[in-house]
Amino acid sequence: MVTFEEISPADFFYRNRDIAGFTNPVRAIFSALRELVENALDATDLSGVPSEVYIRLSHDNDTELGDDVYRLRIGDNGCGIPARHIPSAFGQVLFGSKYKLKQARGTFGLGGTMAILYGQITTHKPVNIVSSTGTSRIYKYALMIDIQRNRPLILDRTIQINKEQWHGTFIEFSLEGDYSRAMPKILEYLKQTALVTPYANITFVDPKGRLYKFTRVTTKTPPPPKETLPHPYGVDVETMQRLQRITDCQTMPDFMQKHFHRVGETISLSFLDFAGFIRTSDPKNLKGEDISRLVKAIKKNKKKGKNGFSHNLSVKEMQHFIRNTQSGNLVDFMKTHFKGVEKSVILRLLHAAGFIRTKAPRKLRSDEIVKLVRMMKKFDGFLPPDASCLSPLGEDLLKVGILKELKPEYIVVSQRKPSTYSGHPFIVETAIAYGGDIPAKDDILIYRFANRIPLLYDEASDICVKVIRSMNWRRYKVSPSMPIVILVHICSTKVPYKTVGKEFIADRPEVKKEVLNGLREVARQLQHFLTKKEYVARERRRLDVFSKYLPKIAKFSTNLAGKEKEPNIKVLLRSARKFED
Amino acid sequence: MKTKISVSEKKKEVLENLRNFGARLYGQMEEGAFPWIKMPSRSIQNIFYSPEVRQYILGDKAVRRSSRNIRHIRPFTQLVWAAYFAYELAKNRKTSTLRDVYYSAQAFDVAFKDQPESNSIITDLETVVGFAREDFNVFPEERSAIFGDLTIEYTVRGYEGRQYNLMSHPDGVMIGPAITSAEFVKTSTDMVIAIEKGGLFTRFIEEEVHKKFNALLVLLGGQAPRASRHFIYRLNKELELPVHIFTDGDPWGMHIAMVIISGSANAAHLRDLTTPDARWSGVWATDIVDYRLPSDELTPVDIKRLYELQKDPRYKGDLWQKEIKKFLKIRKKAEQEAFSRYGLTYIVDKYLPEKLKEVA
Known part of the structure; x- marks a missing residue:
């Protein structure tokens, strides 16, 4: 007998958690942290105050559960969530505030709840939420998810007086994970997030009690996106x-x-x-x-x-x-x-x-x-979408962010004009950073961002990486062994992700063209810089050659000629100099 | 003892030239200029055969090397160093080799990339100073030998004034720095016989060719080193001895003789290395036929070489052209040892007297 049954969205994602990035303990802890950090940053972007994001990951004190259970606490000073939406926002899959046509980090209303759902299925503990929108009250909830019905179960609810008009959200829950192996990716993720969010203070305390602090270098935020109608x-x-x-x-x-x-x-x-x-x-x-x-x-x-x-x-x-x-x-x-x-x-x-x-x-x-x-x-008479619904970082902020996190010797950034694919507006921002604290590896480092989210997995499948690989970098005097970071940021009302896990960007010809043009622009500028640098280095080498050999010529000639005093060659050395240091 | 070329006089001149070279650069620097030199170009385009001098000479083209040029300054420094090194050698009457030069440069932080680079700098110095490197005591590795009644007087340190007869040792005496720099005292000989190969040189000594023909025997050992070429030149010039050269009967043997007679393009910047009046006295192509010598087929490389020589200006003479044609006709070559077919002494008893008569 074949039986047919219906499953709820929560049940679906419970059964298929791989597609949302919760494949294994390593990946899961990374994804949980990442989804919640992104929600926190989205919330602070909306509140209009410079972002403060606090992350603490610690071992769960509940010893019965074993070593691989962690408690994750993430807080922000964002806009907060209206009390009546709190249970659904965290206790129901595919419930959210981001199904609008404007740029946001999250798009599916899935990530945050998936993290909580994953925590629940691995530890069976409730999630604690504290939130206020800046009204006179702060709401505290303890929730679990009824997976089969895709409904929040409210275990506890308390209300506090909000004397200081605090607004923001704190979430804390337990989950299984493998921090020691996820650590490099998490730190890289936070570093790249800090790079692309230079106006945020991000604090991370890891299970060993180590403090990682990414301090803001500006309070300027990119203009918030406006909600738009469908094109x-x-x-x-x-x-x-x-x-x-x-x-x-x-x-x-x-x-x-x-x-x-x-x-x-x-x-x-x-x-x-x-x-x-x-x-x-x-x-x-x-x-x-x-x-x-x-x-x-x-x-x-x-x-x-x-x-x-x-x-x-x-x-x-x-x-x-x-x-x-x-x-x-x-x-x-x-x-x-x-x-x-x-x-x-x-x-x-x-x-x-x-x-x-x-x-x-x-x-x-x-x-x-x-x-x-x-x-x-x-019909070919429609106007292209305008970009007011987009919020690119902007050349200045991008520069500031790169300077702050990578400390390079040279940066060039470029923002392309808005463009569209299938009626979705998008903007490509590119940057190249060279030298300074950037290490020289076997290959060029590529940082990919979409709607200000760093993309860390599946690099090889990404359109930006494909474009970078297809370019003839030697033309721009770039060799793989150089200390170079190439950065591509695509922002759109609908980033063409290939998966729900938001790891890489699909191959859209319009996007590809913009990425290529953006990269060419910065590559050309880098080329100018490298050419100049090479010239300076060549001149320095030249001067070194003169400083090495002229004194020898002077010495040998003096000996040959049988003179006592060597001729004065300072004038000659000075004239060999083409520029001052 | 007609035209005596004083060895010590020459040494003085070499030192003087090296000093002047240094003083010139010193003066340039004192005037606030980047030191520079001008010397005849040794490029192929500037090498000509001069029928008057009967050797290759350099044309009028000159190159200017300036230490202002970033590509020139390193070789320029090496050249000045080489002059300094040569000066110290000559002054202290020490000798060295091209290999020594290569290594010595490293101690002064003017290291050469490789031996050819170092050799080329020494050739530059020869061009600038106008003397062969042997004159400033840089000798090649290869050595040839001499045997016969010639008394020389050493000028090398520790042996000054001591005399020596070159017949004293039955293996012959190596033509090294000491012999090269010696003054000639006296000789009873009438001619010089230069031989390409060591085996035959020893046979000639054993068969007392030096007595029978009253000759000085010189072992070339293949292509003659420049010291030997200069020594043969001195024997011919100072002692007025006619010179006969015996080589294998092939294009390579011919050329060994020719380099002694007319020099090489590589040494176009130098003089006193050639003996234009020396004679190539065998083995000729016609000898292969006349003496019915055992012979080998000419290889394609040999034939190619013959065609090259045919066009070479040094081979303009009738004898050369005739023999080249003969070689090309019979397509055979023979070694000096081929005469052994008629017994070991045949070459001395029969061939040599006939040949010397024919050439004279």
Whole structure:
């Protein structure tokens, strides 16, 4: 007998925790820490105060559980979570505040809860949460997750008075892990996070009691991202259906303008006309009042003269046109009789005068919805998304962050202009750091970031790494043995991750192109720097050669000539110098 | 004792030249200039055969080496060091070898990359100073030998004024620094016979060729070292002895003789190494035919070499051209030892008298 059953999202991720990065104790402890740090940083970004993140990882005192059980405590000074959402935010998988179209570190509403869920299944202990949004109260919860039902179980709840108007969140729970082996990755993760978040204070106390402090070097934060509407290119049928069901717009042009990114009257009309969602009357069916309204509208229109409408069009003339026209609808009619007037102008005129009829969006049939979505992808008149929903780090902050964590001799950073893939805006930032405290390894170090998250695993599959490998670095005077860090940051409302574990970025041609161009830009600058450095080094070597040999020539010649005193060669050495140190 | 070239006079001149070289650079530096030198170019384009001098000479092209040039300063320093080193050697009457030069440079932190680099600097010094390196006491490893009635007087340290007869030792006497720098005192001989190979040199001594022909015997030992070439030159110039050269009958043997007669392109910057009046007295290609000598086929390399020699300006003479043609015609070569076919003494009893008569 085959039995069928339903499982909850929590149950699904419980069974498939590998895809969220909880493969083994080493990876799990890294992922748990990382997910919660990212939530903390997202929360502080929203609160608008410089981030303070505190992480403490310690051995669990509960000796029954063994050595490999740790307690993880992470706190932040972020915006806090409204009391009524606390249980669901931590006790329910796929519940979150980040399903909006703006850049954030988290996107799935999964990571934090997955960490807690992992803790629960390995130790069966509740998670403790303390949070306040800066109101007069601080809420404390003890929760567990009902995995089969994907629901929080509230074990305890207390309320404290918040005298100091503290805001932020603290989470503490137990989990199984292997810190000693996860340590290098965790420290690397924190270091790279500090690099890309130079305005945050990050404190980490590890199980051995060692303190790692990453201190902020600036209080400047990148401008927070604005929430945005979906771009027509990025919309699928499901999204369209949801929008169509909830909208209160009565007409399609209104619907387009209200629910989509950078769609105005002209574009909405052009698109709907292109997609065949516009209907107009047969000119022959126009009543007398309609005709005079149309003539009035034409007269009012500012587009006159050569490429516009004729000046003194009378109702009579219009009636004459209508009698003789072959066109079956008003748009065609206007096009044939007012040659030279752009179609978009005609559409706007007709729309303003109330001659355009469309279906009410809520009444669209499912085949019409599919058609609408398809036509959206075909239409080439949409404006590219703007980048206000993105929050790149910016060249200055990136520079500051790199200086702080890598202490290189030379940095070059570059921010590309916003671009899009499948209707999702994205910005690529690149940087190269050279020398200083950067160690020279066998290969160039690559730091990858997406929405200010360091990506540490699966480097070889990442698009940035592929692009870097495909470039001819020798052209830029770069050899693998040089102390170089190459950094790529991609920020987007939807980073094209390949997995839920957010480890590497998929191969999108648009993204690839931007990454390549960004890298070329910084590589060129590095080349200039290296060329100059090489020149200086060459000159120094040259001077060394002169300083080595000229005195010898002087000495031998003096001996040969049988003189007592050596000739003065200081002048010669000085003249061999091309620049001052 | 017609044209006596005083060895000690020459030594003085060498030292003087080295001193002047140093003084010139010293003066340049005193004037605030980067020291520089100008010397004849030794590039192939600047080497010409001079029919008047009967040897290769350098043309008018000159190179300027300046210590201001970053690529020149190291070899420049090495050259100055080499001059200093040579000066010290000559002044203290010590000798050394090219290998010594290579190693000695390291003590002064002007180390050479390899032996050829060091050799080339010494050649530069020869060009600048105008004397062969043997004159400033740098000798090659290879040594040849001499036997016969010639009395010399040493000038080397510890032996000054002592005389020695070169017939005193039956193996011959090595032509080393001591012989090279000796003054000639007297000789009873009428000619010089130079022999390519050691075996035949010993046979000639055993068969008393020196007595029978009243000759000085010189062992070349293959391509003759420059010290020997200069020594043969002195025997010819100072003692007016005619010189006969016996080599194997092949292009390589011919060339051994030719280098003694007309010198090499490598030594175009030097004089007094050639003996233009010396004669190549065998083994000729015609000898292979006339004496029906046991012979080997010429190899492709031998033939290629013959064609090269045919075009060489030094081989313009009738004898040379005739013999080259003959070699190419018979395609055979023979060693000096080939005469042993007719008994060990045949070469001395029969061939040599006939040959000397023919050449004279």
